[in-house]
């Protein structure tokens with residue numbers, strides 16, 4: 001399973017051009033295949049700041065999209081996915097540092113893959129945001 005995650009992360013970070021997934025720089029920490037859970041780390045960067053030097057909500061939503069999308073693709077086993085919907089709750093501001101995004105695939109359906117994700121500040125373990133998302137295997 002680790003090899004599958006690394007393959008997907010290398011694939012989405014591989015292009016030389018400036019792309020959002022390259023810039024967010026997700027780092028795989030670990031996964032449990034039976035439980036369909038995985039942890040992905042993001043280290044905050046200055047370009048993600050808003051006007052108060054917090055991480056912009058759009059960047060946080062992108063981290064959730066990438067974390068859950070990578071998990072959906074990895075546990076699905078082959079190919080890629082598209083995001084059908086994404087809901088985010090911003091609980092505490094993301095200040096500088098590292099954040100662990102823990103995804104749970106809650107349903108691996110015939111057409112839809114449903115996921116939830118909890119983001120915690122690495123240093124304190126405090127929950128800073130939660131999200132849910134729906135993903136569809138990419139058919140093109």
Ligand SMILES: CCCCCCCCCC(=O)SCCNC(=O)CCNC(=O)[C@H](O)C(C)(C)COP(=O)(O)OP(=O)(O)OC[C@H]1O[C@@H](n2cnc3c(N)ncnc32)[C@H](O)[C@@H]1OP(=O)(O)O
Pocket residue numbers: 050054055056057058090091092093094
């Ligand atoms: C000029 C206009 C420009 C407009 C365009 C720019 C748009 C930019 C949009 C953004 O990107 S904003 C960034 C994304 N959103 C967040 O980071 C919001 C994070 N969530 C919160 O701060 C609160 O949940 C929220 C204000 C939305 C709701 O208030 P609550 O009453 O539910 O929470 P509360 O005020 O009790 O704060 C929750 C926790 O956050 C902590 N907190 C809040 N602000 C903090 C802060 N600044 N620094 C450190 N901790 C902070 C607060 O201490 C508390 O910790 P504890 O539970 O441990 O006590």
